[in-house]
Amino acid sequence: MTMTRLWNVVAVVAVLLILLLGYVVGVSPALTAASDSDNELLTVEATNQVKMAELDALKALAEDSDSLFADLEEFNKIVPSGHNSSVFASQLESLAAAAGVQIESIAYVTAVEALAPTEAVDTSTEAADDESETDDADTEVAEPVAPVTPTTSSVAGLVALDVSIQVTGSFEDVNKFLQSVQNNQRAFSVSSVQVDADSDDGVADMVLLGSVYVLSSNVGAVSASVSGEVVN
Incomplete structure (x- = not known):
């Protein structure tokens, strides 16, 4: 190999090395940055679509806000955020x-x-599938079954306020009052009813025990606010 040809080979190799180095230093990071930018753009577009969907939902709620507030006000009459004992007493009087x-x-x-x-x-x-199984079951001694006790759980943020109501009147009128209390605007659940009727004068005395409900997470505060409160 002549010296000229050797220098040509060295020159070609040097050019290739320069091109490779330029790709590593300049072109490759640029392509990576472009790819990252594309990914970020896709992420931003997806986020924008989610935000637009949320905005549309908020617009729909805003358009229906009057109806929602009306429903909330109606529900607040059924289960208020305070005990509202004076309001409930007025309802009972009516x-x-x-x-x-x-x-x-x-x-x-x-x-x-x-x-x-x-x-x-x-x-x-379940009943036996066939007659033979029934006959076999009759010959066996039944084992005692332990009673099943249903489990109950409290409702977070809801307080039951126990109320005792005593009224007098005819038996028919007392029964009418009992039905109207259960159909009253404010929710009232009856736990017990005791009626003492006097057959001589037809006057009945009823003691009604039940509960009204309050939206509150502080049972102690609700209890203290009405502790010992009696309306005659």
Whole structure:
């Protein structure tokens, strides 16, 4: 190999090295940056789509805000955020006047965490599939089955305020008052009813125990606010 040809080979190798070095130093980072930019753009577009969907949902809520606030106000009458004992007493007075009974007293007993309703437990057993299994079952001694105790859980943020209501009137009027209390605007659950009827004068005395509900997470505060409160 002549010296000229050797220098040509060296020159070509040097050019290739320079091109490779230029690609590593300049072109490759630029391509990586461009790829990262494309990925960031896709991420931004996806985020924008999510935000647009959230914005559309907020616009829909804003357009229906009057209806939502009306529903909230109606629900607040059923289960208020305060005990509102004076409002409830006024409602009972109106119901009593409409039913023709006399309210003797309204007493707030205690406040406890409201319990979720329990589901009935089905303890029935399935019948035997055929006659032979039934005959075999008759010859066996049945083992005692332990009673199933349903579990109850409290409802977070809901307080049950126990109330005792005593009224007098005719039996028909007392029964009418009981029904109207259960259909009252404010939610009221009846726990017990005791009626003493005097057959001589037809006057009945009813003691109604039940609960109204308050939206609150502080049972102690609700209990203290109505502790010993009695309306005669």
